Amino acid sequence: xKARLIMSIGALALxxxxxxxxxxxxxxxxxxxxxxxxxxxxxxxxxxxxLGALAWRGAGQxxxxxxxxxxxxxxxxYWENSDxxxxxxxxxxxxxxxxxxxxxxxxxxxxxxxxAITGREPHQxxxxxxxxxxxxxxxxxxxxxxxxxxxxxxxxxGLPELILQMTLVPVWNAGHDQVIALLGSGHDVSELHRQxxxxxxxxxxxxxxxxxxxxxxxxxxxxxxxxxxxDQAQRILGYSGDEIRALGAGFPRDLTHPDDYPxxxxxxxxxxxxxxxxxVACEYRMRTKAGEWRWLSSRHQVFRRDAGGAVTEIIxxxxxxxxxxxxxxxxxxxxxxxxxxxxxxxxxxxLLDTSDGSFFINRSFQDFVGAPSGMSCEALRQWVVHPDDxxxxxxxxxxxxxxxxxxxxxxxxxxxxxxxxxxxxIVRGQNGEIERLFGVAINxxxxxxxxxxxxxxxxxxxxxxxxxxxxxxxxxxxLRITEVSGPATEWFGVPEAHLRGQKYFEILGRRxxxxxxxxxxxxxxxxxxxxxxxxxxxxxxxxxxxxPSAKGIGILFHDITDRKLAEQQRQEQTAFLQSTIDALxxxxxxxxxxxxxxxxxxxxxxxxxxxxxxxxxSGPKHDYLTTWIGGxxxxxxxxxxxxQVADILAGRNERFEAVLKLAQQPQWLLVKATRFVAGSGExxxxxxxxxxxxxxxxxxxxxxxAQLLETQDAERRRIAxxxxxxxxxxxxxxxxxxxxxxDKLPADERTRSVMDDIRTALxxxxxxxxxxxxxxxxxxxxxxxxxxxxxxFVAGYSVRTGLAVDFRTNARVIKLPEDVxxxxxxxxxxxxxxxxxxxxxxxxxxxxxxHGARLVLDILDDGxxxxxxxxxxxxxxxxxxxxxxxxxxxQLGGKxxxxxxxxxxxxxxxxIPIERRPN
Numbered sequence: 001x002k003a004r005l006i007m008s009i010g011a012l013a014l015x016x017x018x019x020x021x022x023x024x025x026x027x028x029x030x031x032x033x034x035x036x037x038x039x040x041x042x043x044x045x046x047x048x049x050x051l052g053a054l055a056w057r058g059a060g061q062x063x064x065x066x067x068x069x070x071x072x073x074x075x076x077x078y079w080e081n082s083d084x085x086x087x088x089x090x091x092x093x094x095x096x097x098x099x100x101x102x103x104x105x106x107x108x109x110x111x112x113x114x115x116a117i118t119g120r121e122p123h124q125x126x127x128x129x130x131x132x133x134x135x136x137x138x139x140x141x142x143x144x145x146x147x148x149x150x151x152x153x154x155x156x157x158g159l160p161e162l163i164l165q166m167t168l169v170p171v172w173n174a175g176h177d178q179v180i181a182l183l184g185s186g187h188d189v190s191e192l193h194r195q196x197x198x199x200x201x202x203x204x205x206x207x208x209x210x211x212x213x214x215x216x217x218x219x220x221x222x223x224x225x226x227x228x229x230x231d232q233a234q235r236i237l238g239y240s241g242d243e244i245r246a247l248g249a250g251f252p253r254d255l256t257h258p259d260d261y262p263x264x265x266x267x268x269x270x271x272x273x274x275x276x277x278x279x280v281a282c283e284y285r286m287r288t289k290a291g292e293w294r295w296l297s298s299r300h301q302v303f304r305r306d307a308g309g310a311v312t313e314i315i316x317x318x319x320x321x322x323x324x325x326x327x328x329x330x331x332x333x334x335x336x337x338x339x340x341x342x343x344x345x346x347x348x349x350x351l352l353d354t355s356d357g358s359f360f361i362n363r364s365f366q367d368f369v370g371a372p373s374g375m376s377c378e379a380l381r382q383w384v385v386h387p388d389d390x391x392x393x394x395x396x397x398x399x400x401x402x403x404x405x406x407x408x409x410x411x412x413x414x415x416x417x418x419x420x421x422x423x424x425x426i427v428r429g430q431n432g433e434i435e436r437l438f439g440v441a442i443n444x445x446x447x448x449x450x451x452x453x454x455x456x457x458x459x460x461x462x463x464x465x466x467x468x469x470x471x472x473x474x475x476x477x478x479l480r481i482t483e484v485s486g487p488a489t490e491w492f493g494v495p496e497a498h499l500r501g502q503k504y505f506e507i508l509g510r511r512x513x514x515x516x517x518x519x520x521x522x523x524x525x526x527x528x529x530x531x532x533x534x535x536x537x538x539x540x541x542x543x544x545x546x547x548p549s550a551k552g553i554g555i556l557f558h559d560i561t562d563r564k565l566a567e568q569q570r571q572e573q574t575a576f577l578q579s580t581i582d583a584l585x586x587x588x589x590x591x592x593x594x595x596x597x598x599x600x601x602x603x604x605x606x607x608x609x610x611x612x613x614x615x616x617x618s619g620p621k622h623d624y625l626t627t628w629i630g631g632x633x634x635x636x637x638x639x640x641x642x643x644q645v646a647d648i649l650a651g652r653n654e655r656f657e658a659v660l661k662l663a664q665q666p667q668w669l670l671v672k673a674t675r676f677v678a679g680s681g682e683x684x685x686x687x688x689x690x691x692x693x694x695x696x697x698x699x700x701x702x703x704x705x706a707q708l709l710e711t712q713d714a715e716r717r718r719i720a721x722x723x724x725x726x727x728x729x730x731x732x733x734x735x736x737x738x739x740x741x742x743d744k745l746p747a748d749e750r751t752r753s754v755m756d757d758i759r760t761a762l763x764x765x766x767x768x769x770x771x772x773x774x775x776x777x778x779x780x781x782x783x784x785x786x787x788x789x790x791x792x793f794v795a796g797y798s799v800r801t802g803l804a805v806d807f808r809t810n811a812r813v814i815k816l817p818e819d820v821x822x823x824x825x826x827x828x829x830x831x832x833x834x835x836x837x838x839x840x841x842x843x844x845x846x847x848x849x850x851h852g853a854r855l856v857l858d859i860l861d862d863g864x865x866x867x868x869x870x871x872x873x874x875x876x877x878x879x880x881x882x883x884x885x886x887x888x889x890x891q892l893g894g895k896x897x898x899x900x901x902x903x904x905x906x907x908x909x910x911x912i913p914i915e916r917r918p919n
Contacts, residue, residue: 839863
């Protein structure tokens with residue numbers, strides 16, 4: 001009896017409450033949705049009755065054998081079998097909320113059992129975040145003192161998102177001064193939300209498609225003005241949307257060709273009788289802003305109707321077919337030209353005309369499928385189209401009027417199926433049957449493969465991100481932790497259950513060095529990345545990445561201590577390297593493969609400062625050849641240093657060594673460059689050593705050598721003159737005295753024999769003195785007559801030595817400077833002496849050639865060939881003669897070269913620049 005009384009009182013009280021609410025609910029809905037209001041009232045009444053039945057059952061007094069009144073049974077059946085989510089909450093005097101139960105439908109949706117929450121508070125049986133939301137709604141209903149409606153989202157691991165449209169009703173005590181219970185009902189609107197999002201996505205997609213469409217898309221009032229037109233109208237017709245709307249009711253009549261407007265009228269009439277999704281096609285000409293007529297092919301359908309079903313707005317797509325119609329006219333005018341063009345394009349073209357039964361496919365189509373010639377359209381379709389695509393192709397052709405586009409697989413000649421985009425146009429007759437069908441199939445197999453590869457890559461990326469071992473924390477828009485990875489809980493040393501559902505800063509605090517970065521990223525809604533020392537683990541560095549979005553924040557961080565230590569070691573190594581090169585006396589520059597300076601030492605900066613360059617202008621990130629070294633050396637693209645640096649940068653050389661003369665300064669630098677690999681990059685180290693002192697000593701040595709040569713020549717002239725003027729005269733005097741002595745001596749045979757021997761020896765001595773005097777300084781050299789001197793010397797040399805020497809010259813009779821003539825003579829003498837001593841030759845050749853500004857002397861032989869020292873790159877074993885020859889040539893600014901091959905003889909060549917003098 002007690003249970004029935006409780007049930008009756010509860011049911012009557014709640015029914016009365018529901019009746020009182022009905023008027024309010026109906027007033028709230030007004031005339032907009034009376035069925036919804038009635039449904040809400042009915043749901044509240046049934047919910048109230050269900051609570052009474054629940055209370056009656058909860059009293060533990062009901063027995064199935066006892067009779068139950070019909071209303072209670074109905075309410076209990078509704079509670080247990082309704083698809084609506086129903087629950088009841090008792091409000092304690094101290095403000096706590098205790099669940100009294102929920103019906104099976106609510107159990108199924110939440111994945112909870114009623115007995116798991118009955119008698120418990122929300123925070124004792126629900127996720128903390130959800131419990132906070134539920135309690136907030138309970139309090140809102142109590143404060144309002146009236147039913148409230150809201151949407152509640154539930155997110156459970158492994159289940160799709162659940163959204164319930166909830167109604168929460170307060171139950172007052174008898175004095176109506178305190179809410180003692182709350183009744184809740186809800187129905188699942190998850191699908192409605194999903195559909196709403198899909199509609200919004202579809203709307204955005206539609207807008208993008210319309211703007212990206214190459215055709216004119218418009219919305220017009222039926223037989224009225226334009227409401228919307230995309231930007232393609234201005235591209236095709238020249239009129240902006242505002243200009244078209246300004247025509248008012250005159251659009252499209254004022255712009256349509258008079259001969260074509262009846263077709264538009266027929267289309268409008270057909271639209272008035274068309275179904276909602278039925279397309280009405282029309283072709284007509286429109287005048288552009290420039291006065292031209294453009295053909296348009298449009299398809300319209302009903303966009304909106306009034307309450308009586310009459311068409312009020314239509315939507316249409318109009319394509320510019322002017323070029324297409326012209327092309328079609330040209331095609332019809334010349335079938336041969338069409339076939340020629342069709343057979344040359346790479347795409348597969350086909351054409352069917354049922355009026356005469358003709359069917360044409362181009363050469364690309366024929367070659368690709370390898371089908372026998374003469375096949376009908378239907379036979380070819382069965383032959384090449386994938387069986388799974390035949391029905392879709394047939395349905396498309398049955399339902400399509402005008403243009404069509406779809407994708408299908410076509411079998412290649414080798415049997416493999418390839419994806420194609422098949423698009424074209426169908427022309428139907430008055431009876432609706434296909435009259436003409438033409439289209440083109442474009443190979444999109446690679447595109448399909450790329451899409452599949454992109455989809456696979458995306459899935460792989462998602463799997464990789466899911467399996468990543470770095471620390472991850474997910475926050476909702478309120479910065480409440482929703483996701484936390486295992487490595488993150490290990491890093492913070494906090495259990496996952498303690499982190500999930502809590503506010504990030506309440507759990508981890510704001511002492512974290514990354515707190516400000518997270519706050520800025522959330523405020524600006526921009527990703528952020530920062531690397532700092534960890535506040536949780538001493539001596540550890542972490543890199544944190546923040547990715548904010550409308551749905552929350554993702555925080556990904558990982559330990560980068562090893563990388564930081566490596567950076568520090570790299571910095572220490574760099575400092576050590578810098579200290580090392582700073583200690584070098586040579587100016588050192590390190591450049592990369594682009595010729596940009598990476599590092600310099602102190603000597604380089606000092607040398608640059610001495611030449612007026614700032615440290616910044618000749619330091620890192622500047623081009624080596626355009627720093628002070630380029631200005632001081634006046635480099636140009638043809639300079640030796642420029643070319644050698646280019647070779648080593650291009651990898652054509654590993655190292656080089658060059659001497660650089662600084663412009664307008666008596667200073668020389670020895671430049672040495674070496675290519676080396678550091679890590680994954682190639683670098684070049686260039687050292688610049690001041691060798692001015694060496695050059696000065698070399699110049700002094702050259703001057704001394706020239707002085708010695710001049711002294712030697714002067715001494716030779718003096719000796720030759722002494723031999724000629726003194727010694728030869730003394731020998732003549734001896735010869736005269738010997739003649740007088742012969743007349744006074746007895747004329748016996750022995751005396752005459754001794755005198756003849758003395759006279760012969762004296763004659764030989766006179767001859768040797770004359771030869772020695774000539775060899776020391778031929779008299780003709782004093783007049784610059786080199787040709788006569790060489791001719792006489794070569795002839796005498798052949799006689800004295802027995803070596804056949806041939807002398808030839810093409811030089812004109814000129815007066816040479818004495819130093820040039822002497823140098824050429826000494827080179828000839830020394831070279832022929834070497835031939836006689838070392839070559840083992842039978843013949844020698846002397847050639848003197850005049851090349852205008854240069855005089856070229858060649859001495860060749862047919863001997864054994866001169867041996868070369870590969871280390872010194874100079875002939876070996878020639879004594880002091882070769883250095884003297886080279887010194888003489890260098891003194892005159894010439895060049896001396898010696899070439900020899902084993903068994904092929906040797907050639908000595910001297911080239912000396914000359915200044916012409918009159919004969």
